[in-house]
Amino acid sequence: MDHFPIFLATQGQHIVLSGGGDAALAKLRLLMKTRARISVFASKPAPEIETWEDEGRLTLHRRAMQQGDALCARLFYAADEDATEDARTAAIAHASGALVNVVDNLHDSQFITPAIVDRDPVTIAIGTEGAAPVLARAIKADLEERLPSTLGTLARIGKSFRKMADALPFGRARRDFWRDYYFATGPRAMADGTNAVQPALDGLLKDHLSRTAREGHVAFVGGGPGDPELLTLKARRALDEADVVIYDRLITPEILELARREAVMIDVGKEGFGPSTSQETINDLLVQHAEKGAQVVRLKSGDATVFGRLDEEIDAVDAHGIGWHIVPGITSASAAVAAIGQSLTKRGRNASVRFLTGHDMKGFADHDWAALARKDEVAAIYMGKKSARFVQGRLIMHGADRQTPVTVIENASRPNQRVLDTTLDALPAALAAADMTGPALTFLGLAPRAALAVAPTVHAPAHPIEEFA
Numbered sequence: 001m002d003h004f005p006i007f008l009a010t011q012g013q014h015i016v017l018s019g020g021g022d023a024a025l026a027k028l029r030l031l032m033k034t035r036a037r038i039s040v041f042a043s044k045p046a047p048e049i050e051t052w053e054d055e056g057r058l059t060l061h062r063r064a065m066q067q068g069d070a071l072c073a074r075l076f077y078a079a080d081e082d083a084t085e086d087a088r089t090a091a092i093a094h095a096s097g098a099l100v101n102v103v104d105n106l107h108d109s110q111f112i113t114p115a116i117v118d119r120d121p122v123t124i125a126i127g128t129e130g131a132a133p134v135l136a137r138a139i140k141a142d143l144e145e146r147l148p149s150t151l152g153t154l155a156r157i158g159k160s161f162r163k164m165a166d167a168l169p170f171g172r173a174r175r176d177f178w179r180d181y182y183f184a185t186g187p188r189a190m191a192d193g194t195n196a197v198q199p200a201l202d203g204l205l206k207d208h209l210s211r212t213a214r215e216g217h218v219a220f221v222g223g224g225p226g227d228p229e230l231l232t233l234k235a236r237r238a239l240d241e242a243d244v245v246i247y248d249r250l251i252t253p254e255i256l257e258l259a260r261r262e263a264v265m266i267d268v269g270k271e272g273f274g275p276s277t278s279q280e281t282i283n284d285l286l287v288q289h290a291e292k293g294a295q296v297v298r299l300k301s302g303d304a305t306v307f308g309r310l311d312e313e314i315d316a317v318d319a320h321g322i323g324w325h326i327v328p329g330i331t332s333a334s335a336a337v338a339a340i341g342q343s344l345t346k347r348g349r350n351a352s353v354r355f356l357t358g359h360d361m362k363g364f365a366d367h368d369w370a371a372l373a374r375k376d377e378v379a380a381i382y383m384g385k386k387s388a389r390f391v392q393g394r395l396i397m398h399g400a401d402r403q404t405p406v407t408v409i410e411n412a413s414r415p416n417q418r419v420l421d422t423t424l425d426a427l428p429a430a431l432a433a434a435d436m437t438g439p440a441l442t443f444l445g446l447a448p449r450a451a452l453a454v455a456p457t458v459h460a461p462a463h464p465i466e467e468f469a
Helices: 021-032 047-054 083-095 133-146 150-160 173-192 195-209 233-241 279-291 310-318 333-341 388-397 427-434 450-454
Strands: 014-017 037-041 059-061 073-078 099-102 115-119 124-127 219-221 244-247 264-267 295-300 324-326 356-359 379-381 407-410 418-423 439-443 458-461
Touching: 014 021, 021 037, 021 047, 021 073, 047 059, 059 133, 059 150, 073 083, 073 427, 083 099, 115 133, 115 150, 115 324, 115 427, 124 133, 124 150, 133 333, 150 173, 150 195, 219 233, 219 279, 219 310, 233 324, 244 279, 264 295, 279 295, 279 310, 333 379, 388 439, 418 427
Parallel strands: 014 037, 014 073, 037 059, 073 099, 219 295, 219 324, 244 264, 244 295, 356 379, 418 458
Antiparallel strands: 115 124, 379 439, 407 418, 407 439
């Protein structure tokens, strides 16, 4: 980010603005929400500015800004809507040490003013670094509709109660108390009027002080194929409440960003055919943190129940009497098949689909290759890039048609998704030519359809393969 968001203390500070037209009015309506001292310089001020002066909300100087007018100012706005005059006044403010904003001129501004949702003292600032102000306003409008007008009142009452709530243990106990207040007890009390909130808050604190600490718990959460919009609501809530997040290598940064800022983040990525965190180490981490009372999220890519070694981790926490639950996610096969506009099953074609893992060749040897080689069979092969030649050989040995369609989807659901459209005959050579480095899922028996319009597709030429004995 080029602009770091902060909230500036303005009480008693001096803010200066040059301009008296529409741009000045827009900024002043926002600035007058603060408790700063506001000075306006304008030879021809709009009637509204004159009214605000009469009301004592700002100081108006009916002249152009001069040297010394911005002394001791914290912020300055150049809002004359004239490039030459804005440059002149901005130079004066710069020389006086003020931070400068030139309206509608991002290049010459030292700071930008975001779109703001005001539920004082709750303030939400929305910025796009000047790239999309229309988008910022749309987000603001959406939040305005979602946030109740009583939110500010609840926050003010809650702020006065902070010292009382400090009687609760630091960490989860306090978070649980405030979550109850803002999302349950507080709004219910507000329905009976402002005077009902304080007694409700007193009762809520008494209730929480009598509670025993929540025991450690592990949530095995499916993080989906990578697109954060494909996370379930239950997964989002688990991340929001987690004290510790233990995550896999394929979890995207966008999903990790959704975790609580205070959460301990532990990378236990397993690299196929490369260095990995041992399963024993992962099991120990789960037990170690849960036994300390932490709410642990074990975040696995795709769905935790599909090739995720879930049972081993459940057995480990079970052995120590630790509570757990599973939050299912969208498995990569579902995201990948959507990317090529197909379905996993189709009436008249296949009534079943097989999920295989290609991670180890030894395990592959026991599959029913004769059944997989039949016409119209569909299989989703996870982690199958390195074993493509082995799979190809086994299928052809058992009579599979060399022209059987095969599709490989790399980084399914992510912005850098790629689709390789090939055949069983050409599979190893096509994969080598495509040079896929990201996680990929291979579909046997499915070719891309309409979704090619939304994903880069590699059309592989036919390459004959050697005969297998």
